[in-house]
Amino acid sequence: MQFELTREYIDKLKKIIDEKNEAEAISLMGELHPADIAEIYDELNTEEAKFLYLLLDGDTAAGVLAELEEDDRERFLKVLPIEVIARQFMGKMDSDDAADIIGGMSDEWQEEILSHIADIEQAGDIVDLLHYDDDTAGGLMAKEMVIVNENWTVLTCLRELSRQAEDIDEIYYVYVVDDDGILRGTISLKIMILSPTSAKISNIYQPDVMSVHTDEPDEEVARIMEKYDLVAIPVIDSIGRLMGRITIDDVVDVIRDEAEKDYQMASGLTEDVESNDSVWIQTRARLPWLLIGLAGGLVSAFVISTHEKSLNIDPAVAFFIPLITAMGGNVGVQSAAIIVQGLASNSLGFESVFSRLLRELTGAFVNGVICSGLVFLVNSFIGRSYDLTISVSIALFSVIIFASIFGTLIPLTLHKMKIDPALATGPFVTTLNDMVGLFIYLSIGAYFLGLV
């Protein structure tokens, strides 16, 4: 049932476009879903994409436009006549998708497009949605929904439903409002079908309904919908009037973006980069972290230079520098990642920082004993000097303990300061642990070499 994009398919399509064979192109794209067509567009240049786009019917074209990635879309919108975009595509789109697309463009472009949308109600909905921040419930919601008045009968509702339902693909909930437009509850199609047509809505609707305010952050909307397994959630303004509804498919994107953001931070990328982004965008996302690492490396160089005497006495002290810094970095990132995930999933509960730290330290103690024990055995076996063997093992143990303390406390502190705690799993903590680890190791080394 699903479409699988292949190299051969793209080559065939490109050839057909090259020949300007419209009939063949339409038949090859056949009954593809807009999401599939959007995927094909990623592989075409703008001219090829434009040729195909003008062959699509209005609904499909609107769907494709909504599915395209933002930078592809911008590039693409520039080559299409503005009346075509407005009349044929924007008018057929859900208000939230249309607002997202228009919101990304310049002010003049926005006005131009809006003036060309024939359906005044649709244009009004889009203008309303443009007021909300992208990362709030208002920015996620769409205006398309089925609304009934609590004073109506089931019969009136069913009639109204057939009128309203034309513009809406799927009905998940029917929202019940009072005369002032205040959200009172929901009524499912199931209940409506199973009730007598003369029943009054106010007697059969479900009054308990989860809702969010227009200014609720999108991550909080995602958390609520995920926790309560909701497929759609109504959005209300500050006096409780129903303003729109958010469906789960829009929230899935928020959930994925949030999880990916943590991963990117942990991997040392400051912004959302795609594998096919330009060298310039990728460099901009990567360089800041590298400069932090660089600064850390220069400080580490200074720390080691203050122990030049130790190196003169026993150059073997230098052998274990990478081991100490790597272990400090690894342990710190592990500890921080556990906290960051706990914060993200809201599962830290009410355990105090102290008892959390205690548990972390117990684990660090176990890992520390195992790791430093192993290093002790290996170094004894190889026949390194006793002083060096003992100082490496003690230093390793101490570094593991310290790194797990930092790894636990830094994300908790960042979170308290309203800074994204995921910052703590990136090169930031690794670099800090490198320096602290080195300092501990060289100090212990100097002690055993009789320098202090």
Next chain:
Amino acid sequence: MQFELTREYIDKLKKIIDEKNEAEAISLMGELHPADIAEIYDELNTEEAKFLYLLLDGDTAAGVLAELEEDDRERFLKVLPIEVIARQFMGKMDSDDAADIIGGMSDEWQEEILSHIADIEQAGDIVDLLHYDDDTAGGLMAKEMVIVNENWTVLTCLRELSRQAEDIDEIYYVYVVDDDGILRGTISLKIMILSPTSAKISNIYQPDVMSVHTDEPDEEVARIMEKYDLVAIPVIDSIGRLMGRITIDDVVDVIRDEAEKDYQMASGLTEDVESNDSVWIQTRARLPWLLIGLAGGLVSAFVISTHEKSLNIDPAVAFFIPLITAMGGNVGVQSAAIIVQGLASNSLGFESVFSRLLRELTGAFVNGVICSGLVFLVNSFIGRSYDLTISVSIALFSVIIFASIFGTLIPLTLHKMKIDPALATGPFVTTLNDMVGLFIYLSIGAYFLGLV
């Protein structure tokens, strides 16, 4: 509308439980959603939780059981009488949730529970679902759905609907099958309401329906539902018979788990650990990565020891070891993370490995020139020896280039070998880059010191 769990609430509840005040406990929990009650349970001990649990009505109790985290649930099920679990709770649960819970228990316990479920149809559904692997479409699906025959009229359907719909919370789609149970398509409630009651289903249903096979991997199901913005998807067997349906709320968990798995790998955690897991579970998840880091550190020690002569001539060679290893690690993880994300979101397209590598190298060149240039300036300014200054800068540049090559090729290779490419963003690649970086740096250093 949403419930906010507070320290005060828990304290009050614990006090009420302590006094065995049933009426007060019921009124305090009020009309809470099962997901909220499950959250409260996380903060209670088993005895307290049991006291509250026996006060809940059947539907709520079933919901709470489905919402609990797996280890909490197991602990909890052990203290409840088996008949109570089977009769009161399992019978009220969706088949997929019931199968998930039963699937996690021992064989004897499974048989015992199943023998106590009064509803034979429900027990049969659960047994059917137990056959499927957890991480396939069959393992995700539930049996509860509304099915109509293509030969029926709308009137027959509406009657059948009121019969079937009793067991189902929400109807997203009504599935249409033929006499052999083969999935033919879907029909929306909207269409059914808007059509005359005498219309035949075969004339009005929607024949194009996305479906998945029972053995489709769960990550693929998630990808399809996300791509096509589906709220539910039917599951068919190898001859096309309708076996069940998967709803988006179950898939949201898969999407989150998948994204979290990458993050955990990148942070050096081998399994899904929660911040409140026991020390033992956390140690088991962390130690393997630490041992890899340890082995890498010992190899690095060996690499440096082969260059002991350089250290004897100029101990300052050791100062820059952390800088070189840290930068190699950071660059490698960045490159790998970009590839891993591209693979996960299926957005790599058909770009060849060669052109991808070329783009990566261009970026590495820019970052390399900036970073090694900066280090050159700092070292010249501080007045380090010219030999050292030039070897650190050349080595840093080479390490950035090599790390970006490894970072790009390793995840692509792992993916080809059907190994999770996210492995490449963890301590594995960092450790490899540490060693390669050291080797390059010390070799260049030895050359400039006139040792080779």
